[in-house]
Amino acid sequence: MSRKTLLMLAVVLAALLGALWLSKREAPAAGEEAAAKPGKLLAAVDLASVVRMTISDHAATTHLAQAEGVWRVQEQGDYPADLERLRNLMRMLDEAEEGQVADAGADRLAEYGLMADETNAPVQIALETGQGTTVLALGKTREPQRNEQQFWGPPAGRYVRVDEGPVRLLKDDVSLAQADSALWWERKLLEVPADAIQQVAVTLPQESYSVQRDTNGLFRLAETGEETDLAAASRLFGALRNLRADRFLTNEVAASWFTNASGYKATTTNGASLEIRIGESQADMEGGRPVQIQIAAAGGEASALPPEFAALEKKLNGRTYLVPSYMTESLALAKETVVKKPAPPAESPAAPPAEPEAEVTAPPEVEPAIVPAEEPVAAPASESAETPSEPPPPPPVPAAD
Numbered sequence: 001m002s003r004k005t006l007l008m009l010a011v012v013l014a015a016l017l018g019a020l021w022l023s024k025r026e027a028p029a030a031g032e033e034a035a036a037k038p039g040k041l042l043a044a045v046d047l048a049s050v051v052r053m054t055i056s057d058h059a060a061t062t063h064l065a066q067a068e069g070v071w072r073v074q075e076q077g078d079y080p081a082d083l084e085r086l087r088n089l090m091r092m093l094d095e096a097e098e099g100q101v102a103d104a105g106a107d108r109l110a111e112y113g114l115m116a117d118e119t120n121a122p123v124q125i126a127l128e129t130g131q132g133t134t135v136l137a138l139g140k141t142r143e144p145q146r147n148e149q150q151f152w153g154p155p156a157g158r159y160v161r162v163d164e165g166p167v168r169l170l171k172d173d174v175s176l177a178q179a180d181s182a183l184w185w186e187r188k189l190l191e192v193p194a195d196a197i198q199q200v201a202v203t204l205p206q207e208s209y210s211v212q213r214d215t216n217g218l219f220r221l222a223e224t225g226e227e228t229d230l231a232a233a234s235r236l237f238g239a240l241r242n243l244r245a246d247r248f249l250t251n252e253v254a255a256s257w258f259t260n261a262s263g264y265k266a267t268t269t270n271g272a273s274l275e276i277r278i279g280e281s282q283a284d285m286e287g288g289r290p291v292q293i294q295i296a297a298a299g300g301e302a303s304a305l306p307p308e309f310a311a312l313e314k315k316l317n318g319r320t321y322l323v324p325s326y327m328t329e330s331l332a333l334a335k336e337t338v339v340k341k342p343a344p345p346a347e348s349p350a351a352p353p354a355e356p357e358a359e360v361t362a363p364p365e366v367e368p369a370i371v372p373a374e375e376p377v378a379a380p381a382s383e384s385a386e387t388p389s390e391p392p393p394p395p396p397v398p399a400a401d
Helices: 003-024 030-036 083-095 230-237 251-258 307-316 325-331
Strands: 052-056 061-067 070-073 100-103 123-129 132-142 157-162 167-170 188-190 197-203 208-213 219-221 247-249 262-268 272-278 289-297 320-323
Touching: 188 289, 188 307, 197 230, 208 230, 219 230, 247 251, 251 289, 272 325, 289 307, 289 325, 320 325
Parallel strands: none
Antiparallel strands: 052 061, 052 123, 061 070, 100 167, 123 132, 132 157, 157 167, 197 208, 197 262, 208 219, 247 320, 262 272, 272 289, 289 320
């Protein structure tokens, strides 16, 4: 056996032994997770087991709690929380390095913005798990300073303290740690793809119509069978693909804004009915329109609501939202926009261009010749002689000798 072959077999054997060692290695227990995160600010906290979070500052407080597997915002009527924002905050906390120690004691907390006073208070994040509560306090931001050579010094950081530990300087700020509860509720209302909708009914103050998808995937008016404009119908059926809200509205305040309401009702292919009321545009709210959504089983109360819409029913039914005007336009398209326009009549083929007629050139005008006037004949001097006198006869020719 060649030396090269032996070397290759040795490499393969080493790889197999390494894989075997990894497969037999025991997973770390829950209590050993801190040892797997050296240098992390919250190395002792199992962020995956957090069930409650409180974010507070000098002006506001937000309570986020998990109930039945759903994170909710207490200050927003226990409305579902923005999970994407919450995950990003958790990621920031998980990746935060412990940083350098700025002060090992606690006698200068006010200097670092970590002590509340009459006008200010640190941002505090209280993380509650089954093992207890950990409080993270975020103080002042350290601004970069110029050195003698007028170059920027160390990058900005933020002072932080975990529970009763030392004051540390974070390299990266935890920017999503904000206590305003208006930032934490889920603004996404519906995400229903166009191909999941079988029929749409639109009710406007001046007219109503329905559009349905036939077996060939074409869109037609349910009342007449007319084919619709493909672009307009696609816009109508795709109106629920990404419906979002700007804010909550109380039902009492918004009640008068539905006097001339429009309606949009979508029936899905799996038997759900999504009915939407659209109120008048509000000029003092950037033109947004109030919207109410009612989700039910398409077959009535006796039918079961599809599971993917059951949670949406609890979230949306009975609430009023302000939706941007550009999103409500697709929910209330006029019928004339949806109906397919007749094709324009075919134009007859154009006649070949006629040959140009030969130009008839008129002969040039000839100016009449100027004939000099005859000189007038002088009248006879006397009227007594009728004829002129004849010349005298020649003299006689003498005879020859």
